[in-house]
Amino acid sequence: MTLFQDSGVDPRDERSVLADVLRWYGAIGDAAVGNSPGFGVRKASLAIALAEVAHVSSAERDALYVAGVLHAVGAIGSPAYRKGETLSDRIAAHERWDLPARGARFATSLAALAPETPDMIRWQSEAWDGTGFPDQLRWHGIPPAAQCLALADFFLRTNDPEDALGTIGMQSGRAFGPDFVRIFTMWFHLSGGEVETLPFPIEALPANVNAVDVLDAMADAIDAHNAVNGRWRRLERLCLGAAGALQADAASKARLSLACRMFGAGEVTQAHTEDAQFDPLARLGIDLRARNAAAAASLAEPLETLRHVSAIIAARSEWFDGTGKPKQLKHGEIPRESAILATAIAYERLDRGERLEDAAGTQFDPVVVRALIETAKARA
Amino acid sequence: MIELQERTRRISPSRLHELLVEYDCKSIVDPFMGLPTHLNYLKRHGIAVHGGDLLEWFVRVGEGLVVNDLTYLRDNEVAEIVEMLPGRIYSLDLFKAWEGVFFSEEQCVYLGVWHDNVRNLRSDQQTGLAVLGLWRAFCYWLQKTQSPDDMQDIAPSELAWTYIRQTEQWVIPNMRRNTVRQGDVLATMSSQDADALFLAPPARNSFRSADARIWMWEAWWQGNPYFTIEHAYRDSLLGARAADPPAYARAIATILSAADKYPVIILQTNEQRVTDLEPLLKNARPNVRVVEPHPNEIYLIATK
Numbered sequence: 001m002t003l004f005q006d007s008g009v010d011p012r013d014e015r016s017v018l019a020d021v022l023r024w025y026g027a028i029g030d031a032a033v034g035n036s037p038g039f040g041v042r043k044a045s046l047a048i049a050l051a052e053v054a055h056v057s058s059a060e061r062d063a064l065y066v067a068g069v070l071h072a073v074g075a076i077g078s079p080a081y082r083k084g085e086t087l088s089d090r091i092a093a094h095e096r097w098d099l100p101a102r103g104a105r106f107a108t109s110l111a112a113l114a115p116e117t118p119d120m121i122r123w124q125s126e127a128w129d130g131t132g133f134p135d136q137l138r139w140h141g142i143p144p145a146a147q148c149l150a151l152a153d154f155f156l157r158t159n160d161p162e163d164a165l166g167t168i169g170m171q172s173g174r175a176f177g178p179d180f181v182r183i184f185t186m187w188f189h190l191s192g193g194e195v196e197t198l199p200f201p202i203e204a205l206p207a208n209v210n211a212v213d214v215l216d217a218m219a220d221a222i223d224a225h226n227a228v229n230g231r232w233r234r235l236e237r238l239c240l241g242a243a244g245a246l247q248a249d250a251a252s253k254a255r256l257s258l259a260c261r262m263f264g265a266g267e268v269t270q271a272h273t274e275d276a277q278f279d280p281l282a283r284l285g286i287d288l289r290a291r292n293a294a295a296a297a298s299l300a301e302p303l304e305t306l307r308h309v310s311a312i313i314a315a316r317s318e319w320f321d322g323t324g325k326p327k328q329l330k331h332g333e334i335p336r337e338s339a340i341l342a343t344a345i346a347y348e349r350l351d352r353g354e355r356l357e358d359a360a361g362t363q364f365d366p367v368v369v370r371a372l373i374e375t376a377k378a379r380a
Numbered sequence: 381m382i383e384l385q386e387r388t389r390r391i392s393p394s395r396l397h398e399l400l401v402e403y404d405c406k407s408i409v410d411p412f413m414g415l416p417t418h419l420n421y422l423k424r425h426g427i428a429v430h431g432g433d434l435l436e437w438f439v440r441v442g443e444g445l446v447v448n449d450l451t452y453l454r455d456n457e458v459a460e461i462v463e464m465l466p467g468r469i470y471s472l473d474l475f476k477a478w479e480g481v482f483f484s485e486e487q488c489v490y491l492g493v494w495h496d497n498v499r500n501l502r503s504d505q506q507t508g509l510a511v512l513g514l515w516r517a518f519c520y521w522l523q524k525t526q527s528p529d530d531m532q533d534i535a536p537s538e539l540a541w542t543y544i545r546q547t548e549q550w551v552i553p554n555m556r557r558n559t560v561r562q563g564d565v566l567a568t569m570s571s572q573d574a575d576a577l578f579l580a581p582p583a584r585n586s587f588r589s590a591d592a593r594i595w596m597w598e599a600w601w602q603g604n605p606y607f608t609i610e611h612a613y614r615d616s617l618l619g620a621r622a623a624d625p626p627a628y629a630r631a632i633a634t635i636l637s638a639a640d641k642y643p644v645i646i647l648q649t650n651e652q653r654v655t656d657l658e659p660l661l662k663n664a665r666p667n668v669r670v671v672e673p674h675p676n677e678i679y680l681i682a683t684k
Contacts, residue, residue: 094424094552101394119673122394129516131546134394136417141390170532173520178527 003212003254004305017211018112019200020303022069025218027299028265029072029103032081032225037298038197039156044068045198046152047145049191053183054144059114062204064145066113067120069200071149074103074121076225076268083227083272097133100125110217112209116145124149128177139177147180155184161193219261226267231348236260238344241375242368248336256337258309263316263341266296280346281359289317290325311335316342320365331365339365343372382482384526385591389414390677391580391648393421399671399679400427403644405575407556411568411635412580414438414594415512416560420445420550428556432568434612435594437511437601442560444508449553451505458544461497461510462537470496477605482596487521490536495603509551511601513544518600519593564616569638577642579635583653584628587613629660636664645682651675 004017026040044065051061079085080095087095104122107113123137123146130138132150151168154175158164165188172181219232239256248256267273274292278285297314300306315329315338322330343364347356353376360366396418400408406427413419413431415438422429423446431442453461464470474492479485498510517540524531561568569577590609599607613619622631639645645665649657654670658680662668665682672678 090552093549098394104394105398115673122392129519129543130415130417131516131543134421135392136421137390137392139384140386173523173527173531178523178530181530 003215003258014209014211015202015205015207017305018205018209018214019202020305021211021215021218022066022112023200024262024265024299024303024306025073025076026069026071028218028222028268029070029075031265031295031299032075032268033072033099034269035072040069040071041197042195043071043149043152043156046155046195047148048198049196050148050151050180050183050187051145053187054148054180056145056148059204060116060145062201063114063116064120064148065198065201066204067107067117067124067145068149068152070103070107070117070121071124071153072099072103073106074099074101076106076221078102082225083270083276097125101134106221110214112206112214114204119143120145120149122146124153126150127175128180129174132175142177144180147177151176151180151184155193156195161188165193215258215261219264222264222268226264226273228264228273232260232264235341235344235348237379238347238372238375239340241379242340242344242372243337245371245375246336246340246367248340252337255309255312256340258306259312259316259337259341260344262300262306262309263293263296263313263345265299266292266294266313269295275349280349281355281363283323286317286319286323286325293317294326312337312341314338316345318342319363321362324363334365336368339368340372343368347372347376382522382525382592384522384593385589389580391418392677393418395673395677395679396578396646396648397422397425397427399646399681400576403576403681403683405644407574408576408578409569409572409574409642410578410580411565412582413442413560414580416442416446417550419558419560423554423556423558424552426554426556428554428574429558430568430572430574431560432563432565432571433560434562434564434616435598435609436562437515437598439560439562440504440508440601441512441515442508443504444506444510444512444547445550446558446560448505448508448551450551451503451509452548452551453506453509453544455545457501457506458510458541461494461501461514461544462540464493465497468496468500471603474603475600475605482525483521487536490540491518491600494540495600509547510544513547514540515593515597516543518597522593522596565635566617566638569635573641575642576644576646577639578646578648580648581632581635581657582618584618584625585623587619625656629656632657632660633663636660639664643684645680647680647682649678649680651678654678654680 030039047064047068048061051064075081078095078099080092100122104118107118107121123142126132126137126142126146130136155164168181168184172178223229223231236257239260240253243253243256274285274288293314293316297310300310312335315335318324318329318334322328347353353373356369360369408427409430411432413433416431419429419431429446431446433439470493472489472492474495475488479488494514498507501507520539587609595609599605617631622628647657647661661680661682667683669681
């Protein structure tokens with residue numbers, strides 16, 4: 001929890017932090033499959049509204065909300081989406097069928113969720129007639145909460161609510177159980193098809209789970225997805241070493257540690273990592289780095305306990321001489337943590353670390369470069 | 381009106397696969413396979429699967445989903461299944477006994493046509509896929525008898541077309557030999573070695589309350605609307621001979637004692653039956669682990 005001491009939230013409130021970490025990871029899952037930002041939260045909220053009509057218990061509704069938020073996390077690390085995979089269309093389709101089961105496995109491994117949540121994720125794409133995936137469950141073998149998630153997903157993916165109502169009606173007895181279609185129709189007529197976004201049920205989360213452990217597992221999964229296993233751990237060691245040499249305070253180190261875990265999220269939607277396309281010292285890569293940095297920052301920005309790291313991640317594509325992006329910040333305008341992170345990312349990718357010195361004063365802060373190289377040499 | 385059961389046997393193949401991976405099992409035998417969609421999942425994930433069941437239509441579907449690596453039904457072949465073909469003589473009255481009771485006259489005619497058409501396909505694999513697709517259309521009809529106003533009227537041939545065409549997506553090879561057979565549990569077990577034995581045994585006397593969507597489709601496959609599922613189970617180990625609790629326990633013990641060659645036994649049950657089955661498994665194997673993700677889905681995993 002010390003990593004979150006600078007977040008502006010009471011550091012003892014572990015559940016708030018955990019909720020934000022879960023929402024952050026859920027948003028990455030959504031980004032990985034191409035859903036719009038906030039899709040998971042809207043899906044969770046609509047599923048809850050349907051579950052209320054279906055008389056699903058209050059505890060199960062809380063678990064359902066979390067399942068909705070995490071509905072797409074199976075995409076992170078899936079062969080259908082991860083980098084370095086070339087699959088035929090058919091195999092890729094089969095891999096996509098497995099996303100709910102992969103998501104359920106990850107949710108089970110977190111140990112921070114209600115026991116019902118993983119199975120709601122697992123069975124959210126099952127169809128009433130047994131033609132869904134991954135398990136081809138049928139009829140009443142599909143838990144009601146999972147049917148609510150399936151309905152919510154279908155509704156939110158259709159542009160016109162009236163069209164969605166019609167199509168869902170036609171799917172009665174096929175994709176959706178007739179009783180659930182009736183529930184959906186009732187909800188639609190009562191609400192006018194407007195989805196009211198609900199807050200995360202923070203009280204339903206366990207109080208004794210360390211959010212940093214959860215975040216570590218997520219950062220590992222993101223690195224595996226990006227085909228750079230263990231990168232954030234290597235970077236964190238480098239960054240903290242350099243930060244120590246530069247006499248950064250504990251809060252600054254905490255922000256840097258978080259940034260190391262979170263910046264890779266920006267690369268999740270890209271077909272290749274930055275270093276696969278451009279040399280880390282090449283000016284040609286500025287746009288790509290800025291885009292990835294902005295993507296990662298935008299995932300953290302809406303979350304209260306992670307927002308303070310967003311600016312650090314966003315500024316990692318700035319150049320020391322003011323020719324970087326997105327804001328052309330220079331010298332002291334660039335947050336020190338961003339400068340350290342950017343330098344460490346480049347150093348980690350270089351075949352010879354000494355090349356970093358060539359970019360000192362232009363791309364990177366010379367003081368940071370010196371500190372980082374000394375740290376690396378000391379470790380070697 | 382026909383009663384459709386609210387309780388449905390839930391087998392989660394993705395969870396079963398996780399257990400098999402944990403125990404490093406690369407092949408499995410399921411002598412109570414039922415509809416083998418779970419075996420299809422395991423096959424897709426590289427497990428060699430071997431299934432068995434007493435009901436023939438399950439085995440036919442297994443030919444399409446489990447044994448079949450390459451064959452599927454093209455559009456023209458599906459068209460030859462879902463509609464009456466000119467020049468062919470059909471027994472249109474075959475399912476007249478169901479008319480007015482469960483189905484309309486048109487539906488009964490289609491059932492007769494489909495029954496004849498699936499027997500004239502080019503391979504067992506195609507037949508299996510067609511039987512599965514047609515069964516889903518049949519289930520839709522039965523479901524519609526429960527919720528007539530909620531479900532759309534779809535032309536029988538269109539409904540059957542959609543479902544049969546969909547079966548193509550499940551066909552995939554796994555570079556292993558996969559089999560299905562029609563037979564009692566002990567016959568299936570004796571015919572096949574594997575790393576794991578998966579048992580989801582039917583409850584005592586469950587054949588007497590079998591889901592209409594299951595027994596009626598066997599009746600359709602047999603071409604006998606008066607078929608009863610008790611007939612199929614008459615001489616089986618868990619049939620009428622295991623009607624009382626001690627006889628049922630003896631039957632399960634017999635199965636477990638015959639399972640010695642399997643390094644791992646995974647027995648799926650629920651909270652109502654686990655107290656009966658767990659002691660039997662513990663008698664057969666020294667190490668029994670209970671995995672209980674849900675009260676209706678409990679796995680007893682026995683190792684040597």
